[in-house]
Amino acid sequence: MIPLSVPLLEGNEWKYVKECLDTGWISSAGSYVNQFEQMVADYTGAKYGVACMNGTVGLHIAQILCGVEAGDHVIAPNITFIATLNAIKYTGADPILVDVNPGDWQMDLDLLGEFLAKNTSQKDGLTVLNSTGKAIKAIMPVHVLGNIGDLDKLMAIAEKYKLKVIEDSTESLGSFYKGKHTGTFGEMGVFSFNGNKIISTGGGGVMVTDNEELAKKAKHLTTQAKASAMEYIHDEIGYNYRLVNVLAAIGVAQMEKFPDLLRNKQKMDGFYRSELAGIGDIEFQSVSPDVKANCWLFTFKTSKMRGLLAHLNENGVMSRPFWMPMNRLNMFKNDIFVSENNHSDAIYESCISIPSSAGITEEQMQEVVKQIKQFYANTK
């Protein structure tokens, strides 16, 4: 089976992990944690990085730090991985789900702008949704598949309605909008280093911010809110969310190789785009000229998605459908869904992701393309 998206571990991973094991520094204290968060902050251009156990908990903490509380609303796209929505629900807030654009599959900001203009009022310095009377505290754009929407427009909406921006940048390490890295536009950005991401620590995350106060609080909250180095005195409800040294050691080795891995991904994207253009009714995700995407996971649209999915998986090419739209999942079906044409459904019904590992070989990509061509030739 040609895998969908597996890590490439060809650098100093063994050496650094062995060092952790040899010295006993495997847990949440240790120099690799600091080094890893510094490397991610430096790469993205953020002032501070705070490592955590995964992207989901990073999104949870970021919302707490941005003042999201039970009974608030947080805006998120309807097409995202479940973790974005779970993290909103952990805070006790309810999402406002916004449909996505049919071309780039990112949150439809024109639709959102119209919705906010028609359905909110200003009360005590907050934007309140008229139908629920609840405050909308934050907006969580998701840089879906490492692609990026119109961040100028998003930041203007956030400013107008006084919304804190928390970027779900979990899929977008290596992606830039007008030369600025994702995760650095809003109050906080969160990266994931889950097994399928562009680099991986097995499981892990880093929150980035330019705000020193938020960075300090993020570290405090993720380490059980311990207020004294020696004494067991804790000054609020904290979380055991800190990344451990042995995983951060893998992260440091992965970051050292990141420029190579990113180049591989972009090469892979170029290969598929040129080889698959004009095959069947394949339609690629559109990428704005303002965006330099990391090309994390190659995904395209086709009306024959279900058939192609079966053919590829039966013929040694691992492929997957896209996320079911959030408004269709039981837990969120009663939440607000802002939509005119339900592009989310059309995207879900037609998108398929194909093998995209940073270590994918040319022969493997040729096999993927061969199988796709074979499928369309047989289904004419």
Ligand SMILES: Cc1ncc(COP(=O)(O)O)c(C=O)c1O
């Ligand atoms: C869009 C999105 N949000 C959040 C997450 C959560 O990250 P993690 O798996 O590290 O918790 C992921 C990845 O898994 C993701 O793809």
